[in-house]
Amino acid sequence: MLHIVPDIDNSETLTERQKTVLDAALRLLVEEGDDLTMTAVARRASCSKETLYKWFGDRDGLLTATVQWQASKVRVAQVDGKGLGLASLTASLERFACDWLKVISSDTSIALNRVAVGHAGSGKDNLGAVVLENGRFALAKRLKPVLEAGRQAGLLEFADAETAFRTFFGLVGRDVQIRLLLGDRLELTEAAIGGDAIRATQQFLALFGAKTGPQGL
Amino acid sequence: MLHIVPDIDNSETLTERQKTVLDAALRLLVEEGDDLTMTAVARRASCSKETLYKWFGDRDGLLTATVQWQASKVRVAQVDGKGLGLASLTASLERFACDWLKVISSDTSIALNRVAVGHAGSGKDNLGAVVLENGRFALAKRLKPVLEAGRQAGLLEFADAETAFRTFFGLVGRDVQIRLLLGDRLELTEAAIGGDAIRATQQFLALFGAKTGPQGL
């Protein structure tokens, strides 16, 4: 399993200059393919390779720092499950679906996932673990409390929150991520994403919605 | 979109010797990461690099031929939608789900998808298109007639076969493929796959099954 990310917390220990360097690396990663070279990063960031090596150790360190830096930027707002009505639950689910679709269809996510997938194929799987931890598992960690609250309020019925989450994940993402990663053009407009979020939420509620209605009152 | 695979049909124009070479490349791709070198392939296949270049042009040609060769091996049996009862429809869906889960969790598929994803990130997207065409789109092409037959028989209700298929795809695959590609260990036993196939099929039928029962009789 190993969803452990043993590395430094970051985003606090980074100087402003280092952040701009990582931003440059990120932009380069998105524009060019995953084959970013140290020389290219140095040139783009207007810094010397010597500095890159001093700060990040080696190419893998730079890659890892870049991925973690991006990950630290996408902390989405926590949703508190305190409103617990069917309307607010639906809205929350749609919101999660929408956010997730926007993330996985963004150029940044695609580039980062590509490099992480390639990295996972070549020995050390650090990047894959980082991306997974800040993507799929972070989503689960934020969504599960909402699901549990929905069950508590009698709006949802499921035995295992993990299983319910994975179904929701599948209903939202479907074939989008793998198609994008494999280079399929797939125009996802704001409207299409919104529609997909609503559809996925409705399907999820059809599968896991309580048939008896709220039993709390 | 471009799901066009403009290259040669293959698998007919290949000699036995060439097939064994591609098998060697495939094995190497699965064992080592995606960083297979021409030298390694030549050594493993006991052939000269000169021969590799004569047959496949360059490294990309070899990669493409390898992917297409594997693709040509996984033509799954077509399911005829002529039994059209709820039981046989369910069985067909479960069969598809089972086969698909086995494919995407196989070492070969993971390795091939990894190299294709990496390739899609670096300019020419040929490999990605090939993998997509022989994976997700081939599955759709085989499954849609079954869905249409199910609708014809009054067992399913949906407006668009493509949309219905994508939902099924999401229910079956969920987060499995991306987790595996990112290096997550994820033991998928035969039993777990079978259970997931049944669950996905039941969920799909719950969403798209006709509420009125078969109207054909």
Place this chain on the structure above:
DNA sequence: GGCAAGCCGTACCGTACGTTACGGTTCGGC
């Protein structure tokens, strides 16, 4: 001012790998 630290730009080194070239061997056709 003097000085040390940090950093930029660039040149440099070693290596890995894609690609090419070539000598030697096998094999089918005459």
Place this chain on the structure above:
DNA sequence: GCCGAACCGTAACGTACGGTACGGCTTGCC
């Protein structure tokens, strides 16, 4: 037996790139 084609094994070439070294510049501190 002879010839040419195909192919194996290996050596060689060119380049790209990770990593290192160094000279010069700025900056903050004494």
